[in-house]
Amino acid sequence: MSSFSAINADLHCHSVVSDGTLTPEELAQRAHANGVQLWSLTDHDELGGQERAKAAAAALKMDYLAGVEISVTWMGQTIHIVGLGIDHQDAGILDGLKRTREGRGDRAKQMAEQLLKVGIPGAYEGALHYAGNHDLISRTHFARFLVEQGVCKDTEQVFKNYLVEDKPGFVPHRWASLDQAIHWIRQAGGVAVIAHPGRYKLNAIQRDELFKFFKDHGGAGIEVITGSHSPDQYQEYGKIAKQYGFLASRGSDFHDPSESHIDLGVLPLLPEHLTPVWSVFH
Ligand code: AMP
Ligand code: MN
Ligand code: MN
Ligand code: MN
Numbered sequence: 001m002s003s004f005s006a007i008n009a010d011l012h013c014h015s016v017v018s019d020g021t022l023t024p025e026e027l028a029q030r031a032h033a034n035g036v037q038l039w040s041l042t043d044h045d046e047l048g049g050q051e052r053a054k055a056a057a058a059a060l061k062m063d064y065l066a067g068v069e070i071s072v073t074w075m076g077q078t079i080h081i082v083g084l085g086i087d088h089q090d091a092g093i094l095d096g097l098k099r100t101r102e103g104r105g106d107r108a109k110q111m112a113e114q115l116l117k118v119g120i121p122g123a124y125e126g127a128l129h130y131a132g133n134h135d136l137i138s139r140t141h142f143a144r145f146l147v148e149q150g151v152c153k154d155t156e157q158v159f160k161n162y163l164v165e166d167k168p169g170f171v172p173h174r175w176a177s178l179d180q181a182i183h184w185i186r187q188a189g190g191v192a193v194i195a196h197p198g199r200y201k202l203n204a205i206q207r208d209e210l211f212k213f214f215k216d217h218g219g220a221g222i223e224v225i226t227g228s229h230s231p232d233q234y235q236e237y238g239k240i241a242k243q244y245g246f247l248a249s250r251g252s253d254f255h256d257p258s259e260s261h262i263d264l265g266v267l268p269l270l271p272e273h274l275t276p277v278w279s280v281f282h
Contacts, residue, residue: 004279005272009038010265011067011084012195012226012251015053016132018043018069019140021256027264028056036265038278040067042082042251045100046136050088065281068093069195070184071100071175074210077200078173081181082223082249085281086190096184100176101135108137110171111163115142118168120151139163140255155259179217186218191280193221193249196228197237211244221247221277225270227262228253238271248274 014020015027022030024041031039039062041053050066057064066088072079086093112124126145131137142163143155152158162169176184185192194214202210211222223229224237225248241248250270252262270276 004282005270005274005276007037007276007278008035008265008269009250009276009278010036010252010254011038011040011065011193011249011277012042012069012082012223013040013254013264014043014069015041015049017049018046018133018136019131019138019255021259024049024052025056027254028053028060028062031264032057032060032062034263034265036062038063038065039264040065040084040251042067042069042084044069044136044138045071045097046133047086047088047094047097048133054088065278066190068097068185070097070181072178072181073173073175074178074213075206077202078175079178079200079210080195081178081185081219082193082195082251083181083185083188083190084193084221084249084277086185086188088188090188093184093188096176096180103173104135104137107171107173108142111139111142111169114171115146115162115169120146120149123169139169142169178213182214182217182219191221191247191277192219193223193247193277194219195223196226196253197222197240198226198229198233211240211246215244215246219246220280221249223251224248224274225250225268226253227251227260227267231268234268234271238274241274247277247280249277 115123127141130141143158146158182192
């Protein structure tokens with residue numbers, strides 16, 4: 001089992017098909033160059049890059065799992081669910097994701113209206129210019145435009161000051177429900193994983209409710225080693241994986257060479273006492 005945990009798997013990253021800046025081919029090459037042995041492209045709410053990612057991985061002889069990161073609203077909060085090992089041509093998940101993407105355009109227009117009120121014009125067109133896929137205009141694209149405009153020095157500062165709750169560019173949005181997202185992933189043959197659990201603002205009771213609800217509805221894993229966790233959180237979520245009987249996942253959440261502080265595959269290996277999510281695919 002030990003060598004099994006020790007493989008360099010990176011099961012979370014984004015391409016130009018969602019809010020990343022590299023193509024699926026560029027990501028495959030970068031992952032391979034960094035020693036990744038098992039890779040997954042997990043664009044937000046979109047499977048349009050899967051064919052290209054799979055082909056690029058095959059050309060490099062790197063193992064690949066088709067993936068996605070689904071935006072979910074649970075108890076008024078946005079939660080991200082990664083689906084791994086799905087059939088990327090499954091009609092059910094394709095339809096569900098299409099519906100999840102709807103509303104991003106209107107939300108973006110509302111965000112731009114709010115930004116205009118605080119003296120930032122042209123944000124809708126500006127953000128759209130950064131969106132490689134116009135169906136998937138996201139806050140990240142607004143963040144890049146605001147940096148370009150000199151409003152903030154980096155995207156991190158834009159999120160802090162503009163694009164989160166109670167800030168002038170934030171528009172609440174209702175995404176898929178948690179049980180729907182798990183269902184789409186499972187019926188497409190995949191495994192559902194809670195992305196970066198340490199990022200959600202949940203108290204201990206809410207967190208327990210989330211994990212129990214997720215498990216009761218067929219969810220199987222959580223990210224333990226992710227670019228979003230601190231070393232303390234690697235420990236904390238390793239324990240939680242054991243406690244709830246979750247499979248453990250590992251992924252950088254890489255978006256862009258200069259924005260992302262963790263590169264593809266460059267993060268600690270999964271602790272050996274955990275059962276890796278990839279164990280179900282071998
Ligand atoms: P959206 O799906 O449009 O709400 O955008 C969510 C995306 O914004 C996430 O997937 C991240 O890529 C990015 N994001 C969210 N919070 C932050 C943050 N604090 N700093 C940088 N990027 C963030
Ligand atoms: Mn993102
Ligand atoms: Mn996420
Ligand atoms: Mn992500």
